[in-house]
Amino acid sequence: MRYSCLAFSILAFIVFTACGKDKGTALDPEALKKNKLLNTSHQTYSLQDFYQYDSRLAALTDSIFNTLTDQERVSQMIISSIGDLGHSLGEAKALVKNKKVGGFVILNDTKENHKKAIEALNLTAKENHVPGLLFSADAEPSLLNSRIKGTQILINTNEIETVSESDSIAKLICKELKELGVHQNYAPVLDVGSNNSAIKNRSFGSDPDQVIALSQAFIKSTQEENIAATVKHFPGHGLVVGDTHFDLVSIDGDLQELNNYKPMIDFGVISVMVGHLSITNNPKYDTYGVPASCSRKIVTGLLKNELNFKGIIISDGMKMKALEQIPNATLEVSKAGCDIILIPEDEDETLALILNEMKTDTAYRNQVYESVKKLIRLKICLGIM
Template sequence: MNISELTLEQKIGQMVMCGFKGLEVDENITTLIEKHHLGGIIYFRRNLDNKEQTCKLSRDLQLISKKKTDIPLFVCIDQEGGMVARIDWDDVTLIPGNMALGATRDALLAYDAARICGEELLKMGINMNFAPSVDINNNANNPVIGVRSYGERPDLVTELGNAQIRGLQDANVSATAKHFPGHGDTAVDSHHGLASVAHDEQRLTNLELVPFVQAISAGVDLIMTAHVMFPAFEPEQRPATVSRRVLTDLLRNRLQYQGIIVTDCLEMKAISAVYGVAEGAVLSVEAGADIVLVSHRFEEQTAAFEALVAAARSGRISEAQIDASVERILNLKQRRQMDILPEITADFAEQFATPTSKAVVEQICEKSITLIKDEGLLPLQPELKTLVIWPEVREHTEVDEPIEQMYTVATGLQPYIKDVTEYRIGTYPNADDVAAAVQFAADYEQIVVVTYNAVSQLHEGQVEIVKQLINQHERVIVASSRNPYDLNQFDSVKTYLCCYENRPASMTALAEVLVGRKQAEGKLPVTINAEYPYGHGINGSKQTIS
């Protein structure tokens, strides 16, 4: 549709992306599409049950929109891979996450993984992925990025990030580089508060901005903003999302970015608690955003629409700026052929989780397992009575989504170890949980403790379990299953490995390293401490990013 044929309300609708509850189209999302001319949908786990249902939902949403306009919907998801994945069913390909890829140092595998991900998303009618995160994780205390980053160096993040951008977009799914200008060196989760990156402009230019500059050169379709303050670029107390100095002066003008700028969700506390969602939407567009994301509450979504229309009618936001944003949106929808409706064909199920795609995942996981130290405890002794202590994610947060995980490293060890028992704890064990786990372990001859973000102060119970066990047992091996920095909490452990995620393919790879069937090949993508710096890894491949 020609932009000149659109009403102001239709233009504003194209600039808003919303989520909704439920596995089927409901009244709220129908109202947003039909009344407010909504231009984009974002899916969460609450919307997704299986691949056929997802395909049908995408098709139904597009058909509702098609009754009103020939402009298709963006249908988007956060499918980063690894620990951040809205879709994690056994019958689709769950690609490994960024830090696991960082440990492989393999850009070709990163490309293959993203292309597979994109192809499967598109079959389900999902034409946009809010990935990859190209934040440089150089802060061990970062509560929200961590393994969502490829690592701590700009060359590594750039090479793997660009490979995944190409992979997604070669599958005709729009990629999104996030979170501009960089969320890696923060100690505050912007879901809950307002963080600041206080470095000077030279440091930001030489580090944080590098992957975004290169993503622009690679032709990334979208860049997502960070709800983080950057005083070097914006002297007022404004996060990047609502800063014209950051979005327009820096990203649009200085870095010459011509693609779409999308905000992170405006319902996050860093925006909603300071400005409110409706005013945050207006401020974001004033700053230079093309699309505002309001993921959850219908009343906030309608308030954002109304505030944007009012701001345009009053002249607070110029119609010329709105037209420029809508032109970018329409051009992308046309270029990516988003008007093609997904279909459940006779061979639909066979197009997912193919032997080829599974082989790529297995190869990445095998190359990612990183052996940091070993004082003679590997390989595991198959005749010894063996205990695996497994941390089960039970609490829902914005970066942790509980799933029923039947396959763990204990499952992977069972073919090779005569007597394996698994003992499950939560990721937040209290004093009673610690005592129970240590008592349960008393009669075992070798113990594998899997940790999950034990570096976090909230997870001190995990640390206490490890400390008590290494004081009472000779053969204790620890494997981190998310952030690799856990070793700093119990550096006297004799054997320590990093896995970067706890998904089944990674746990299979870990089990094979533990029993000596495979060598650990991974190289640290971050520095744990001075003794174990970036690039460290025992028995690993010598391959590095040039």
């Protein structure tokens, strides 16, 4: 299904240009039209276009980027949370109004409440001339009913046995998400095995070939519905002992689950979530006590460069105990190469840390800009902008 690319209307560009800018470039709407930077031809885009070369899509991305201040740019990287385990609706509205977030993940509430909250936040964004919000969910088969109460009851992920079942369940999940207005699913889980305390029934099983096949079916069905799929938890959480929600745990030795990721990248998955796991006893990839999510060696060196992943890189939730001993962890995951900082403890602090670092580190500033442009491109392809 293809979605209309709303982008910004000429009016929206005028409004953004009229606002005070700290780094944004003031754009003349008439000049934009002459240079074909506005989507005046009603060109439509979908996730099928995200990885494709398209000069008009690139120009549209740049034109939107250039209307934003540095704070508005960095805020695109911050995905906060709403629901019983997240911000209240009032707090979330304030974050949107003050342009401090790019979207929200919905956590543990009823379908009706989530729908009302998403509608209210979209209205707040519109009223305050905020770029379109990205809404996401942990809508794995095993977690759907706890994250969004009142949705269809599904079997657990480890009970899915065939490609056909994975395809059908992904479509059912997409139907639920589209009714709410959710654009991105933090699924499927690519971890191997179900003995780990954090993964349990969330994995497709202990056979890597089966995990790959069922994950690809899930991704295909999800992204055909124009919802971005996400594989996790890079570089592998299934074979470790412990749970990063409660402590820093380590992959000891070889990255046995790494081979699951290249087929997903080649298959066109839009996003990868990086886990808060350290790597030990590995001469090439040892992180020396630092979580993979905070390691440039792992996020940029391995995922971006070696595996050639060009999509959206998401940190795992930033409130996990695995990060307790990491100073300025939100800045560190960004410096490592993550495009989305998921559920930071403090959005204001995160913005300040990143903006201050950008003032003195030109290479990092350019890296942030590339992350933001990827996120704008994603939002265009999702029909949010």
